[in-house]
Amino acid sequence: MIKCEILLTVNEESHSIIARQADTLLFVLRNQLGLTGAKPGCLNGDCGACTVLVDKTPIKSCMMLAIEAAEKPITTIEGLCDTPIQRAFIEQFAFQCGYCTPGFLINAYALTKQHPDADDETIQEWLESNICRCTSYQEIEQAVKSVLAKKHEND
Template sequence: MPPIELFDSATYSIQFQVNSEWRKVRVRAADTLLDALREGLGLTGSKSGCDNGDCGTCTILVNGLPIKSCIMLAVEADGQQITTIEGLANSPVLQTFAEKQAFQCGYCTPGFIVNCHGLLNIHPDANEETIRIWLESNICRCTSYEEIREAVKSVFAAHSADGAS
């Protein structure tokens, strides 16, 4: 990993792999990863909801793990592998959320979908209790929790069926 390049007293050039593509972006020391993704790279699928890590609308994957991008500094992501909702456009998780109508306004949906991918990465055989606990890290203000839970359970059932064949 090359050292972070200092442009002036206010900005740095960092690079990371976003959705399988290496990208460079200039950031200030105080910029969050959410700022870098949305403003620096135009990846606006991750949303700002609370700006303190409580709601999960900004959830992305960093090296396969779900991270709240509103509380991670952009400079901490230098050299890391990042997946945003845009990188999951053809995902069966996204398709299942649509089929199960696991959304109302849709503001929280990208965070839930990315979080579900993280759960699949870490706990591919998650049981209902693990799914319930995992989903507590995201908030849906429209209260679509039952539909979201059913979509996630459906994803895991399909994943288990694929693994069993």
């Protein structure tokens, strides 16, 4: 088994881990660092439940090697604390079972940061990266829009 030391910076904390060079970021986050917020869903890049930020960009962590993310800032759902999008998900009832929620939150967080003026088309394009089997799509979209609207109110 080919293992090596990998330095990861997750939620502003540095970690030195020993992992297979073929290990995915999702596997390492969950099994080595105990950060189980990013969820294994399809493990095929389809569902988005494993989405994390790498260098502020949403990435499906089941499709990235941990070693590729070395020395880049990684943000998982555990790194978001009482953000506007998290509050909006609660206010808008934007989840049911909650399994997809960390992936949606991370993606929606990046969307509201990178596109504070996102139009409907942009919101739909971004949210299509994630699947919710409870079909809370309407409420999730409303949550995103409420954060964008509040940003404009505050500007």
